[in-house]
Amino acid sequence: MDSRGFDSTGREFSSATEMWAEEVGAGTSDPAPAEVAPPAAAAPSNGESAGGGEGKREEWYSKGIAYLQGVEASTEGVLGGYGCVNDVDVKGSDAFLRPLLAERFGAAKRHLVALDCGSGIGRVTKNLLLRHFNEVDLVEPVSHFLEAARENLTGCMDVGQDTHKAANFYCIPLQDFTPEEGRYDVIWIQWCIGQLTDDDFVSFFNRAKVGLKSDGFFVLKENIARNGFVLDKEDNSVTRSDAYFRELFQKCGLYIHNIMNQKELPEELFAVKMYTLVTSEPKIQKGGKRRRPKNSPRMICS
Secondary structure, three states: OOOOEEEOOOOEEOOHHHHHHHHHOOOOOOOOOOOOOOOOOOOOOOOOOOHHHHHHHHHHHHHHHHHHHOOOOOHHHHOOOOHHHHHHHHHHHHHHHHHHHHHHHOOOOOOOEEEEEOOOOOHHHHHHHHHHOOEEEEEOOOHHHHHHHHHHOHHHOOOOOOOOEEEEEEOOOHHHOOOOOOOEEEEEEEOOHHHOOHHHHHHHHHHHHOOEEEEEEEEEEEEEEOOOEEEEOOOOEEEEEHHHHHHHHHHHOOEEEEEEEOOOOOOOOOEEEEEEEEOOOOOEOOOOOEOOOOOOOOEEEO
């Protein structure tokens, strides 16, 4: 896998390891060929005090939050000035999600619960998730975004057996969030995972697995770099390539169930992919061949 990357100024990093070493104080040795990048140094492994590594890590996240705190709590703001893509985005997500719900949960009446990670102002919850789920919880670290979400979703808070409502609002960053055990049918993660370092990416998904019901799944919808990764120093985020994501999914013990490309985005934007991720390994038939059903990677459309 090509682990080279660039920041928003055009500066090249020879590997993700080099980039994380500079940004969050990780070690500087290159990973083995099969590795994406070693964990950023949340704490030293040699017994020394956390010192610079932990301080740089906190600085990485605090700069990202500081940037977002200056963003207007509106659709135009959270979409980086591209509010025009809202309808296309929701349409693509709906086309991806509907068949998944039917396939995984069937036609039986079921009380469905979702978690909207990096929920911002509640845009995805309001326009997509509340169409399909009886309850949606929102987790978002930027307080004025979450307050806007409360206001935007006020009409979705009626309590009743068959209502669709925004249930809980958590003002917590993903790297610190642990979901309630076995609560969620779907955990939706869109345009936010790039804020996390590689080790926190893996740690988050490992904790979040506990929040899924036995047949639940993740949906990750993200910008995709052509190769390696692209570092944006303005908002302290990383855009990873498809190959980079696949390596991280493997580290998380997750399997790709299917993939879909988001269509009709402006040409100047990154490509966007939607991944369904499940926790069960594909079953192997007699003769050593893997079956292609539920958790075998397949492309829905290109």
